Amino acid sequence: MTVDVVILGLGYVGLPLAQEAARSGLSVLGFDISSHVVEGLNAGRSHVDDLSAADIQEMLDAGFRATSDEAELGSASTIVVCVPTPLAEDGSPDLGAVTGATQTVARQLQPGQVVILESTTWPGTTEEIVQPLLEEGGLQAGTDFHLAFSPERIDPGNPTYGIKNTPKVVGGVTPACTERAADFYRKFIDTVVPAKGSREAETAKLLENTYRHINIALVNEMARFCHELGIDLWNVISLAATKPFGFQAFYPGPGVGGHCIPIDPNYLSYTVRTRLGYPFRFVELAQEVNSGMPGYVTRRAQDILNEDGKALRGAKVLLLGVTYKKNIADQRESPAVPLAEHLRSGGAEVTYHDPAVPAWNLPDGTLERVPDLEQAVGAADLVILVQSHSAYDVESLASQAQQFFDTRGVTSSPGVHRL
Incomplete structure (x- = not known):
């Protein structure tokens, strides 16, 4: 050797x-x-x-x-x-x-x-x-x-x-x-x-990511009903996180991306179904909730536009951040893709900006990044923060937007819509 x-x-x-x-x-x-x-x-x-x-x-x-x-x-x-x-x-x-x-x-x-x-x-x-x-x-x-x-x-x-x-x-x-x-x-x-043994090592990896998958689904579902009840979920999470034991903070978002969370739990549920003949109900329910978030964000976007007397059809919607994680260029399984598809199917004119992605490959073709971020923000009927890259001065961008929808809970400006 x-x-x-x-x-x-x-x-x-x-x-x-x-x-x-x-x-x-x-x-x-x-x-x-x-x-x-x-x-x-x-x-x-x-x-x-x-x-x-x-x-x-x-x-x-x-x-x-x-x-x-x-x-x-x-x-x-x-x-x-x-x-x-x-x-x-x-x-x-x-x-x-x-x-x-x-x-x-x-x-x-x-x-x-x-x-x-x-x-x-x-x-x-x-x-x-x-x-x-x-x-x-x-x-x-x-x-x-x-x-x-x-x-x-x-x-x-x-x-x-x-x-x-x-x-x-x-x-x-x-x-x-x-x-x-x-x-x-x-x-x-x-x-x-x-x-x-090898089986325990294989299952440990799936448990790690299934744990995250299920807890993200929990807060994603909470985001929906907290919005309807007029409760600030982001404040709720920060309050719960003050407990020094028995709680770990997870945060809602427009969907889940990367290789691990959207994919790995399915390996575990596949094994349970094919080997044992019954569903892994927690995993399958979490998948249903998380995969439904881009559609939910689209419905919220439509409601926000309605407040201005605008329809989703024909509206100019700018997406900020299309990678699955902040401050990286990795786009694997990014929820920005199904979000763009939902918005487009509703008739919206979708543009995007991402500091790490000069050209965005969508299922129906490639979309070029807007050349001037501030100009694009001002011209859009609605700006949706999909990924909160550190390069963004989010508060400044929100102040320039006609309507700003923050799906990551990073803004505190009045008038901003948060997930």
């Missing part, structure tokens, strides 16, 4: 992992099937928010290299799979990337290697999907090579917690597999937490 680790999939999960491993002095090879990604990284260019060109250059200086040559996988002591796991059109888990990556690893698998899956998936994937594929060549997990699952905990844009100081859960298909995988992560992560 000539390389400490090969990381398959150099996106929002794999690239920060490669960075931290390289920083610790490990020899790191990155593998990706995208020649654009590979060529860009080898030239010192980054394609993810959390890593700059300087970060990539630092990795290259430490010996990092990217490749699309699968033959190089055989030279690694450890192989970590960090590929996407989206939902299929019918809402079931799409493991195409996982099976494809596993088959690639299987073709190059060598005795003594440690293989770790980090891609979020349903409980049992490591043992039932990955392990059989890897063993097709005759090598046995736990004997000839070691296999484990370790859920990624990447939080893009988080200035406090990164790879190194976020505890790492690791569960192998055998106790020896757990220990070998844990030994690998201990080389560059402060705290490694062994799980009973």
